[in-house]
Amino acid sequence: MSQSLSPECTPLKKKYDSCFNSWFEGYLEPAVAAGKSSDTRAAYSQKKADEFNQKCGKVWEEYKSCIQIAVKERGLDTLLQQARDENPLVEPIPPLPPAKSS
């Protein structure tokens, strides 16, 4: 596992990453199966989103406040804000049109 950009945040980063990883490990396969109908997908997604917040919410808040300070100290906050203003990327990128076979 890689480091945080700030050595002080690395322990929290590792804690958060492993929390996410263990949540994610059990996420994908049932999610793919549940994705076949929108009802089952919504039910499963809600359940897993709640579970993620329950499991990792606390360490996330700790890590977030650490990294936010580190980002600011390096002057990255303004660059980040500028990038977000230019391209928020909050919506998933739509699938590509089917490729033409050559």
Add this chain to the structure above:
Amino acid sequence: MWHKYPNSKCTHVVSVDTIDRTVDPQTGIIRTERVLGCKQKAPIWIVKLFGGSEDAFVREISFVDPATQNVTITSVNLSLSQFATCYEQIRYSPLSATQTAFTQTAEVQARMALWRTAADGLEKWLVQRFEQNAQLGKSGFTDVLRNLWEERHRASP
């Protein structure tokens, strides 16, 4: 995909930090925003001219959609972004039961408007420096002349 770094082929990525992550309770899509820190080997003249450093940072946004089994990763440079941006987009999408399609595009954009303001700023600064220096030079020489004149006056009254 979150384990892409560190990897032995991309040793230039030295830090990875998640700065935002959401799991959509409707669609199950995971959106992750990260900041990657890289050690870049930029040509020395670029570092000198643009004031960059060895550390460069990148903003990366990924979407994982379990329903369509699509993964997209978009990244853009934060460092030196006042001069140019490079958008990279990677997509993994299922082609068949056993195949995944990988596409990768990149878009490089120089900020021409900013270049112009930078050029304008440089021009203005150069003009100002010239004016200041010209002024200083002129008054300096005036002093020299005055001293010479006064000296001569003293020597032959």
